[in-house]
Amino acid sequence: MKDKGLLIVLSGPSGVGKGTVRKAIFSEEDTNFEYSISMTTRLPREGEVNGVDYFFKSREEFESLIQQEKLLEYAEYVGNYYGTPVDYVRETLDSGKDVFLEIEVQGAQQVRKKFPDGLFIFLAPPSLSELENRIVTRGTESEDLIRNRMDEARKELEMMNLYDYVVENDKIELAVERIKAIVVAEHCRRERVQGRYIKMLEAGK
């Protein structure tokens, strides 16, 4: 009668600090979801361990996995592939555990199509809310600078459309706390809890 786990997807604009937040989440002892390790064709950097930081693969291996549809999402950056192996994700979710992905926005779009019920969290740069102060206290910065920032903000707002939640990365500890709260809350959603009880009553008949 065990429920399937939740697929938690953390994404956001590049440079927002997704990796740092993800590492902070998994450095805490009470984190009870599983991190899905990405696969890449880039060479390991010093200190990086295969199966811990990434699964390191050759280009041929990676392309063969793409053709076998063994990747939940993938993308090419600066000549290297990055992707999420799908089997691990499906097996872990089936076992009732939550799976956590930290991926780029393009990847998140691919995952949304395959897992519409996933929990999609957008990590937003603090510049977005700092913009508010800048707008209010105009004069300290040039109109051009403010206008550029507003254009950027508009693009980020557009990106958010795919997501269920937006977490501002103002302070890492706060971002971590919010992400963990979102996961706890999501497990308490009525449809989810009620569904479990209904299955339980069916089983008891």
Next chain:
Amino acid sequence: MKDKGLLIVLSGPSGVGKGTVRKAIFSEEDTNFEYSISMTTRLPREGEVNGVDYFFKSREEFESLIQQEKLLEYAEYVGNYYGTPVDYVRETLDSGKDVFLEIEVQGAQQVRKKFPDGLFIFLAPPSLSELENRIVTRGTESEDLIRNRMDEARKELEMMNLYDYVVENDKIELAVERIKAIVVAEHCRRERVQGRYIKMLEAGK
């Protein structure tokens, strides 16, 4: 540019421990929502303070408030009225603060009609999930007892329909933690955050 506060409604079957959980929430220092004190026509019990535990009113005063539509919800129990003064709730929400109500299920139904966007949390008795073990390990209890409990569970499942979240009151600390997580998560919902940013950009034009 301040957002309206969230209306948080904690309810559930009588005897589930709503009052205990509410007191535990407000005994914590980092709780940043306001408790809406109920109004009642029953006499103060020893140690109860007017304006702290309840607003104590005469029957005439209470009925006059009902007629003036000054109550967000009310009900009569064992010959006494209990209700929520609406002005405090509206003013506090308008000031951007979250308001917390702890009320009976009938009251929650009335509030849902007036505040469809409220955050409705159902506090569920642990007996519901304990039932699962009982069903699985049949034999230790009579079939009649199990069947009665299942009937009760069905009623509780029906009650839940109105709510957004279900929190099991297995341990007070856990229930408190879940409720606080739900409030944090709700503030991160994309529509809410995006709406705030959009207003901000509008203001910056």
